[in-house]
Amino acid sequence: MKDVFLAGAALYQAGRHYGKNIDDIAAEVLDKALSDAKADIDALFVASSTTELANKQQILGAYVLEALGLDKIPVYRVENGDGSGGAAVALAYHALRSEEHNCVAVVGVDKPNDVLSNQQQDIYAATLDTYFERYFGITPLSYAALMAKMYLKKYEYKYEDLAQWAVLMHSHGAGNPYAYFRRQIKLEDAVNSEVVSEPLRLYDIGPLADGAAAAVLCNSRKEGPRILSVATSTNTAAFNLRPDYDTLYSLNEAARRAFEKAKITPRDVATAEVHDSFSIFGVLAVESLGLVRRGGALAAMKDGDLPVNLSGGFKSRGNMLGAAGVYQLVEVAWQLIGREFRRVDGSYGVVHSMGGVDKVSTVVVVGV
Amino acid sequence: MRHESVPIYWRNIPHYYRLVARRCKRCGAVYFPPVAKCRCGSTELENVELPREGRLVEYTVLHQVGTDFLKQKPLIVGLVELSNGVRVAGQIVDAQPDKLAPGAKMEVVFRRVIADGKHGLVMYGYKFRPVGGI
Ligand SMILES: [Zn+2]
Numbered sequence: 001m002k003d004v005f006l007a008g009a010a011l012y013q014a015g016r017h018y019g020k021n022i023d024d025i026a027a028e029v030l031d032k033a034l035s036d037a038k039a040d041i042d043a044l045f046v047a048s049s050t051t052e053l054a055n056k057q058q059i060l061g062a063y064v065l066e067a068l069g070l071d072k073i074p075v076y077r078v079e080n081g082d083g084s085g086g087a088a089v090a091l092a093y094h095a096l097r098s099e100e101h102n103c104v105a106v107v108g109v110d111k112p113n114d115v116l117s118n119q120q121q122d123i124y125a126a127t128l129d130t131y132f133e134r135y136f137g138i139t140p141l142s143y144a145a146l147m148a149k150m151y152l153k154k155y156e157y158k159y160e161d162l163a164q165w166a167v168l169m170h171s172h173g174a175g176n177p178y179a180y181f182r183r184q185i186k187l188e189d190a191v192n193s194e195v196v197s198e199p200l201r202l203y204d205i206g207p208l209a210d211g212a213a214a215a216v217l218c219n220s221r222k223e224g225p226r227i228l229s230v231a232t233s234t235n236t237a238a239f240n241l242r243p244d245y246d247t248l249y250s251l252n253e254a255a256r257r258a259f260e261k262a263k264i265t266p267r268d269v270a271t272a273e274v275h276d277s278f279s280i281f282g283v284l285a286v287e288s289l290g291l292v293r294r295g296g297a298l299a300a301m302k303d304g305d306l307p308v309n310l311s312g313g314f315k316s317r318g319n320m321l322g323a324a325g326v327y328q329l330v331e332v333a334w335q336l337i338g339r340e341f342r343r344v345d346g347s348y349g350v351v352h353s354m355g356g357v358d359k360v361s362t363v364v365v366v367g368v
Numbered sequence: 369m370r371h372e373s374v375p376i377y378w379r380n381i382p383h384y385y386r387l388v389a390r391r392c393k394r395c396g397a398v399y400f401p402p403v404a405k406c407r408c409g410s411t412e413l414e415n416v417e418l419p420r421e422g423r424l425v426e427y428t429v430l431h432q433v434g435t436d437f438l439k440q441k442p443l444i445v446g447l448v449e450l451s452n453g454v455r456v457a458g459q460i461v462d463a464q465p466d467k468l469a470p471g472a473k474m475e476v477v478f479r480r481v482i483a484d485g486k487h488g489l490v491m492y493g494y495k496f497r498p499v500g501g502i
Contacts, residue, residue: 145428
């Protein structure tokens with residue numbers, strides 16, 4: 001089977017883009033990525049979580065191609081909630097490995113700011129079990145809070161230890177030209193921010209932002225960042241029936257398979273972009289990915305920097321929902337080659353894209 | 369979400385009103401939400417009502433809520449382990465959050481979940497409260 005290379009990519013500034021429709025920003029970022037790749041595509045995968053609910057659009061891919069005058073190209077929409085991006089990358093990768101296609105584009109896009117913040121809560125809550133969780137007012141934030149509370153107790157940390165996650169993310173994100181909040185913060189800023197679902201405070205939440213990212217992947221190149229493996233796994237235990245609350249099971253399994261296929265170990269990872277829609281998920285992701293021991297992520301942060309979310313993560317870069325996984329892929333690839341980001345010292349990077357509260361995770365291993 | 373669906377609500381009433389779960393006839397595993405097939409492989413599952421008492425596992429006070437819950441916020445969201453060992457997540461009512469603690473005795477109560485202003489549809493379901501009140 002042929003290898004899959006990142007031939008070109010583009011990122012859209014995260015933010016509130018009230019002046020543009022969702023197909024506008026998707027087309028803009030795709031056009032840039034195609035110019036960057038200097039390649040034609042023979043399929044388009046669109047990752048998006050909320051086009052129906054927030055933007056009132058279906059078959060988005062066709063309207064994106066219409067904007068660019070690209071005719072007769074197959075389009076596929078991929079929806080796995082806020083893990084849509086990783087899932088679309090996985091499908092694109094398989095399409096190229098099987099040689100059904102030679103060059104494809106993956107566009108991740110979401111515009112949550114087309115609706116009000118309480119409607120955003122409704123939409124995000126639909127990533128949970130809509131009949132048994134969302135119906136009763138439960139949201140991903142409240143589950144993250146329960147998991148944070150149990151984690152802090154179990155491993156005997158203080159809230160201040162968890163708040164360091166936001167500080168670290170902002171320190172990383174300050175160097176990301178596409179980040180939503182591109183500035184350093186102090187621990188006091190996080191610790192004194194308003195309580196949103198105790199123990200979690202405002203700075204434990206990755207703010208929802210409009211954004212789009214595009215990656216052009218080809219199986220005919222021989223240079224540039226290469227996708228070494230992709231694996232997706234699903235955790236089917238209901239939140240209330242989970243065996244424990246400090247393992248991300250979907251990630252655990254996806255990571256095991258992805259590392260095995262890429263023939264590397266977590267020790268080889270120079271940079272990782274993990275799904276930290278809430279600080280606690282980032283902490284758990286670092287552990288479930290195998291980068292640090294169980295219960296050890298916050299202690300590792302005290303001992304020094306973690307090469308995790310050099311983009312600033314969801315807290316600083318922003319939470320672009322279905323687009324996030326595509327941003328993460330491009331960020332990791334660019335960090336490995338020193339484009340737009342400071343070059344990391346190493347050959348391997350990992351992406352973790354997650355949908356819902358540990359419902360589905362995709363892990364992508366990138367190498368140079 | 370603005371204006372819930374009547375058919376969806378109607379068909380879920382047994383679960384919302386009486387905590388109807390699915391129990392595997394072969395191995396006894398209980399699933400709530402209900403599943404079609406037991407993890408042991410059996411498809412022979414029967415409806416059972418969950419017990420109405422249990423203990424609090426953990427809880428949080430949620431201040432950011434969806435459109436249906438703006439008038440009720442903040443919500444106390446908790447995880448309760450019922451007397452048969454099955455955990456259920458839901459809202460906790462009739463409680464002062466700072467007096468709640470893991471291990472507290474809880475009971476199931478039947479309450480209004482959503483009052484849909486525009487169509488006047490009121491929807492109900494289970495919630496939890498501390499036994500004896502606090
Ligand atoms: Zn069974």
